[in-house]
Amino acid sequence: xxxxxxxxxxxxxxxxxxxxxxxxxxxxxxxxxxxxxxxxxxxxxxxxxxxxxxxxxxxxxxxxxxxxxxxxxxxxxxxxxxxxxxxxxxxxxxxxxxxxxxxxxxxxxxxxxxxxxxxxxxxxxxxxxxxxxxxxxxxxxxxxxxxxxxxxxxxxxxxxxxxxxxxxxxxxxxxxxxxxxxxxxxxxxxxxxxxxxxxxxxxxxxxxxxxxxxxxxxxxxxxxxxxxxxxxxxxxxxxxxxxxxxxxxxxxxxxxxxxxxxxxxxxxxxxxxxxxxxxxxxxxxxxxxxxxxxxxxxxxx
Numbered sequence: 355x356x357x358x359x360x361x362x363x364x365x366x367x368x369x370x371x372x373x374x375x376x377x378x379x380x381x382x383x384x385x386x387x388x389x390x391x392x393x394x395x396x397x398x399x400x401x402x403x404x405x406x407x408x409x410x411x412x413x414x415x416x417x418x419x420x421x422x423x424x425x426x427x428x429x430x431x432x433x434x435x436x437x438x439x440x441x442x443x444x445x446x447x448x449x450x451x452x453x454x455x456x457x458x459x460x461x462x463x464x465x466x467x468x469x470x471x472x473x474x475x476x477x478x479x480x481x482x483x484x485x486x487x488x489x490x491x492x493x494x495x496x497x498x499x500x501x502x503x504x505x506x507x508x509x510x511x512x513x514x515x516x517x518x519x520x521x522x523x524x525x526x527x528x529x530x531x532x533x534x535x536x537x538x539x540x541x542x543x544x545x546x547x548x549x550x551x552x553x554x555x556x557x558x559x560x561x562x563x564x565x566x567x568x569x570x571x572x573x574x575x576x577x578x579x580x581x582x583x584x585x586x587x588x589x590x591x592x593x594x595x596x597x598x599x600x601x602x603x604x605x606x607x608x609x610x611x612x613x614x615x616x617x618x619x620x621x622x623x624x625x626x627x628x629x630x631x632x633x634x635x636x637x638x639x640x641x642x643x644x645x646x647x648x649x650x651x652x653x654x655x
Contacts, residue, residue, distance in 0.1 A: 358604040362613045365597030370620035372590045374628060376441055379583060383576040386566060389438045391577060393558040395588025396595070400552040403596055407548050416549050417539030425537070426550065429530025430558045436523030443516050456517055457618065457641070460611030460648045461486055462525035467608060470529060482650040489643030492636055528611060532602040547599035555592065615645045 372392065379388045407413050440456055461483060531550060538546040566573050577584060601610045618641060625631045 356605070358601040358610065359613055361597050361604075362601045362610050363616055365594045365601065366614045366617035367620055368590045368594035368597065369614075370617050372587055372594060373440075373621070375583060375587045375590070379580060379587065382580050384570070384573055385438060385442045386562070386570055387573045387577045388441045389434065390559075390562045390566065390573075391580075391584040391587045392437055392591040393434070393555050393562060393588075394577075395581075395584045396555050396592030397552075397559055397588070399589050399592040400548070400555045400596070403592070404548040404552040407542075407545055413542055413545050414540070416545055418549075418553075419537055419539070422534050422537045422550075425530045425534040426554050426557070427530075429527045429534060430554045431561070432523045432530060433527035434558055434561065436520045436527060439516050439520035439523065443513065443520060456520045456524060457615065457644045457648065458486055458518055458521035459524040459528070460608055460615070462522050463528045463611055464608045466525050466529045467606075478650065482647045485647035485650065486644050489640045489647060492640030492643065528598075528602070528607040531599060532607045535599050535603050543603040544600055546603045547596055550599050551592065551596050555595070612649055615648060618645055 376388050376392065379391060408415060436456075443456070531554065534554070535546045535550040538549050540546050540549070598610070598614075625633060
């Protein structure tokens with residue numbers, strides 16, 4: 355088994371843990387605060403990982419380029435916006451289904467790869483995209499009578515637009531972070547990943563702190579009161595992101611995101627056993643179609 359596969363599975367598991375903790379935080383703070391803790395409370399752990407590699411293992415401090423700064427900025431801002439939408443989505447639909455909407459991320463990552471880098475797609479890839487659209491439609495109308503009219507209207511619903519928007523931004527973030535990580539001047543993939551993590555998460559923390567200072571200072575007080583669970587979110591979030599970045603340096607982002615779909619299984623487990631939510635058959639079919647279409651997309655692209 356190639357190294358990037360177990361790294362990706364571990365990152366997917368930790369990401370689901372982080373999302374579960376963030377949903378709990380949504381009850382004691384707003385969407386902005388629950389989004390911020392992923393970044394702000396992850397900085398100490400990112401610095402720790404980077405420090406261990408540089409001073410503990412003695413790896414050289416890598417060189418950075420203007421390309422790194424540009425793509426890191428794109429990835430960081432896209433991830434902030436995507437996380438905000440995903441956390442907000444949890445308050446609109448149940449946990450597993452909310453995650454399912456963002457599962458169009460690998461498909462959209464492949465689309466960004468085509469637009470930005472000229473990657474070509476086959477007829478099979480187009481079929482896979484259509485399957486994913488059907489899956490999203492099924493989830494949207496899972497609690498209503500399934501008719502052609504409802505299926506079409508579902509794609510224009512607020513929940514669908516937020517979920518698909520989150521997937522788009524996560525896809526752009528994946529491309530941005532992968533390009534940035536691979537431009538880091540080091541031959542050691544974990545150094546590339548840790549450097550991208552520590553600079554990226556520090557930038558994201560600064561942006562969100564400034565936003566809250568100017569727009570919602572009361573949210574800072576709510577974050578302070580919930581610092582213990584927020585620290586847990588920061589730890590698993592930073593560790594998961596480190597895993598994603600490490601995998602990105604070893605394999606194409608679209609392929610990494612396909613293996614990452616195992617998080618759907620973790621998500622259903624959290625939804626059923628932790629949040630005691632009921633997932634109906636239509637939602638399961640819709641989720642399965644999305645996951646299957648993404649796997650199909652990458653296999654035939």
